[in-house]
Amino acid sequence: MIGEEVRRKEDLRLITGKGQYADDLKYENAAYAAFVRSPHAHAIIKSIDTSAACEMPGVLAVLTGEDIVAAGIKPIPHAIGSSQFGSDIRIRNRDGSERARTHHQALPTDKARFVGEAVVMVVAESTNLAKDAAEAVVIDWEELPSVVRGIDAIEEGAPQLWYHVPGNKAMDGEVGDKAGTDAAFAKAAHVLEFESWAQRVTGVHMEPRSSSAEYDPETGKFTIHASGGHGVVMMREQIAASIGVDMAFVRVVAPRDVGGNFGTRNATYPEFVLLPYAAKLIGRPVKHQAERIEAFLSDFQGRDLHVRARLALDKDGRFLAFHSTNVSNIGAHTVSYTALNKGLQLMTSLYRVPVAHVEFFAAMTNTVPTIPYRSAGRPEAMYIIERMIDLAARKFGFDRVELRRINMIPEEECPYANPFGVSYDNGDYIGCMDKVLAMADWNGFEARRAEARKRGKYRGIGLSNYIEGTSGVPRERAEITVDPTSGIVDVVIGTQNTGQGHETAFAQLVGSFLGISHEVVQIRASDTDFVSAGGGSHSGRSLRFSSIVMHKATAEIIERGRKVAAFMLNVAPDAIDYAEGHFRARGSNGVVSLFEAAEAAEKDLGLPDELKGAFAAIADETTHGLAYPYGAAICEVEVDPDTGYYEIPRYSTVDDVGKALNPMIVDGQTHGGIVQGAGQAMYEWSHYDRETGQNLSATFMDYQIGRASDFPSFYTVISEVPAKSHPLGFRPGGEGGTTPSLGVVVNAITDALADLGVTHIEMPVTPSRIWQAIQQAKANQ
Numbered sequence: 001m002i003g004e005e006v007r008r009k010e011d012l013r014l015i016t017g018k019g020q021y022a023d024d025l026k027y028e029n030a031a032y033a034a035f036v037r038s039p040h041a042h043a044i045i046k047s048i049d050t051s052a053a054c055e056m057p058g059v060l061a062v063l064t065g066e067d068i069v070a071a072g073i074k075p076i077p078h079a080i081g082s083s084q085f086g087s088d089i090r091i092r093n094r095d096g097s098e099r100a101r102t103h104h105q106a107l108p109t110d111k112a113r114f115v116g117e118a119v120v121m122v123v124a125e126s127t128n129l130a131k132d133a134a135e136a137v138v139i140d141w142e143e144l145p146s147v148v149r150g151i152d153a154i155e156e157g158a159p160q161l162w163y164h165v166p167g168n169k170a171m172d173g174e175v176g177d178k179a180g181t182d183a184a185f186a187k188a189a190h191v192l193e194f195e196s197w198a199q200r201v202t203g204v205h206m207e208p209r210s211s212s213a214e215y216d217p218e219t220g221k222f223t224i225h226a227s228g229g230h231g232v233v234m235m236r237e238q239i240a241a242s243i244g245v246d247m248a249f250v251r252v253v254a255p256r257d258v259g260g261n262f263g264t265r266n267a268t269y270p271e272f273v274l275l276p277y278a279a280k281l282i283g284r285p286v287k288h289q290a291e292r293i294e295a296f297l298s299d300f301q302g303r304d305l306h307v308r309a310r311l312a313l314d315k316d317g318r319f320l321a322f323h324s325t326n327v328s329n330i331g332a333h334t335v336s337y338t339a340l341n342k343g344l345q346l347m348t349s350l351y352r353v354p355v356a357h358v359e360f361f362a363a364m365t366n367t368v369p370t371i372p373y374r375s376a377g378r379p380e381a382m383y384i385i386e387r388m389i390d391l392a393a394r395k396f397g398f399d400r401v402e403l404r405r406i407n408m409i410p411e412e413e414c415p416y417a418n419p420f421g422v423s424y425d426n427g428d429y430i431g432c433m434d435k436v437l438a439m440a441d442w443n444g445f446e447a448r449r450a451e452a453r454k455r456g457k458y459r460g461i462g463l464s465n466y467i468e469g470t471s472g473v474p475r476e477r478a479e480i481t482v483d484p485t486s487g488i489v490d491v492v493i494g495t496q497n498t499g500q501g502h503e504t505a506f507a508q509l510v511g512s513f514l515g516i517s518h519e520v521v522q523i524r525a526s527d528t529d530f531v532s533a534g535g536g537s538h539s540g541r542s543l544r545f546s547s548i549v550m551h552k553a554t555a556e557i558i559e560r561g562r563k564v565a566a567f568m569l570n571v572a573p574d575a576i577d578y579a580e581g582h583f584r585a586r587g588s589n590g591v592v593s594l595f596e597a598a599e600a601a602e603k604d605l606g607l608p609d610e611l612k613g614a615f616a617a618i619a620d621e622t623t624h625g626l627a628y629p630y631g632a633a634i635c636e637v638e639v640d641p642d643t644g645y646y647e648i649p650r651y652s653t654v655d656d657v658g659k660a661l662n663p664m665i666v667d668g669q670t671h672g673g674i675v676q677g678a679g680q681a682m683y684e685w686s687h688y689d690r691e692t693g694q695n696l697s698a699t700f701m702d703y704q705i706g707r708a709s710d711f712p713s714f715y716t717v718i719s720e721v722p723a724k725s726h727p728l729g730f731r732p733g734g735e736g737g738t739t740p741s742l743g744v745v746v747n748a749i750t751d752a753l754a755d756l757g758v759t760h761i762e763m764p765v766t767p768s769r770i771w772q773a774i775q776q777a778k779a780n781q
Helices: 011-015 065-070 127-135 178-186 232-243 270-282 292-298 338-344 378-396 400-407 429-439 442-454 502-514 542-569 594-603 663-682 741-752 767-780
Strands: 031-037 043-049 059-064 118-124 138-143 169-176 190-201 210-216 221-226 250-253 286-289 302-313 319-331 355-364 458-467 475-483 488-493 521-524 576-579 582-585 591-593 615-622 630-639 646-656 715-719
Touching: 031 127, 031 270, 031 292, 043 118, 059 065, 059 127, 059 270, 118 127, 118 270, 169 178, 178 302, 178 319, 178 355, 190 378, 190 663, 210 270, 221 232, 221 270, 232 250, 232 270, 270 286, 302 338, 302 378, 319 338, 338 355, 338 378, 378 400, 378 458, 378 741, 400 429, 400 458, 429 442, 429 458, 429 630, 429 646, 429 715, 442 458, 442 630, 458 741, 475 542, 475 594, 488 502, 488 542, 502 521, 502 542, 542 576, 542 582, 542 591, 542 594, 542 615, 582 594, 591 594, 594 615, 630 741, 646 663, 646 741, 663 715, 663 741
Parallel strands: 031 286, 221 250, 319 355, 488 521, 646 715
Antiparallel strands: 031 118, 043 138, 059 118, 169 355, 190 302, 210 221, 210 286, 302 319, 458 630, 475 488, 475 615, 576 582, 582 591, 630 646
């Protein structure tokens, strides 16, 4: 039932090594692909000599960008941002023009624009033979100057990536009220200025990107198997458009299990277009799995937002206005603007800020394209405002908690329109903060600080509130069939499980709606042979949209069953009650189970024609608008001032999900989200050399991720204030752990070092950076 902590049915399969991932798929007579990837960040492809590679043993095909263009392969039509669906505020350039779109060829013909970009594909009898042949390809490069930082790319004189994107500004716009904001700053008693960078990170999937394709010459149909989360329907649309065939001739299948997603798999990669073409060309299935270094170099990445911000306060600490300039580094191709959009519209978070103005740029650089990454844009926005509140409190003499409290949106003012035109639905924001303060024993912290100081450690505590604006593709479809023969309720849904526990949670939800055990509910997704619509899993949309269509379809089945049972029991339909999977005639002992009614509908020839047939229902709904999860987090750290090394002894969160379908799964999502966000604050950085454009963090030797041993047991509590923006009260719950974590970790570290004169340290806040900050602070005293 809803709210029950049902154990995940998929876990036994996964922990016993019986998972079914993309690379587990076996073909007869398969061929294998390898790629020649650019060693340069920016270079003209003057010529490509594939003659030696073509003569290598076992080589079946060697393809360049010129080859695929000649074959009619078109650029990948990326879905560049969720605002196209009317789910967010619509961002445009200052002159009213639309966002730029680059032509992302699966293999470029003119030049390479980042290190690791695929420029040649080799197909051979084995992966090793393909790799050997790839090394025999000779490319004549003309290396060009490169730029890897967004703020550098939009400076005058920076190297240009695309002729039709002048100044590397794929977007140049503003939202909010500039005149009103300027006026508010002019009368402010206090102004806090802050500049920071939420650095670039990558998804580091457990299973590196893997895909395969086959072609049936008799039907002309391509079948592509690929790990992804944006949804097989959208992937099919994009692949079909790129290879130039009708969607009816493309089947996309995602594996049952996905070794990590977090948004960075939510796009069509070049391999997903190249492999089906190669399969048709050679008449054999073709497979490819990226090696880990390939994944580091070419997986779409996340974050990378530079912000210069100002906050105006009156003498009592009430916020008057906010202004920022946001520069989003979207990389070498326009794969997505979503993170930029989602972040800028929530820069004031859940605080009352009367007026605000944000100028924004999407900068093109010689780096891997960026894409929405867990809680796209919101962790960066929360990081900026929460750091500014802490800095303002310390600089202007306010209490950190009370400064937040007097500026937070009270429950009675909801729904609340923020200064960018986004209307939050409802929520007890102050109540969440108060709850986490009590959980974390905020008032008792100074005793813990003093005790740590006796041991030579500097202990700090940080607080961060947050709100999200989640949207995603607004259309979802559910097809539900009650099968009396097998005793199974079959559910076909368009959202795609990438580790969120859909097999259990969705079965639990449908079981709850129908009053039956979740054990007899079967969830099917991720194959366009039976999934005709739906938006996949991203932006917290899965439960939010799936619950609506599953509830509507089950209600239709129950209503039809009521009529069938009424006929069988010879009573009027309004005399039938339905509960616990059974239709009961009121005032009698007449009972018909759900499956008995389904069997009668299929086999009872005496039923009226309108009641005969398979016991099934379809619900297909488009739901616009955003959802607004929110919450608060508190983190404590202990720093060794001699080495900069630090530990997190306590971490507490309260996250409001409206209604928790399965609290155990929500808690698990929160735990993973905390590690993902805190990992960015502490360790992770996809670091590019500013001179050469080389990725300096392309192995696990150079890219550190959080481990279980780096964190304490988390104290997480679920708040349940039903969302008025959802018919069933649900809010998304998969990203809350990540959203406040950047701000809360940095706030805790800087609080620990405040007595030493340290006010801020840029992420990732490594021990080395802490030690350097301490030394610099001592030198300034």
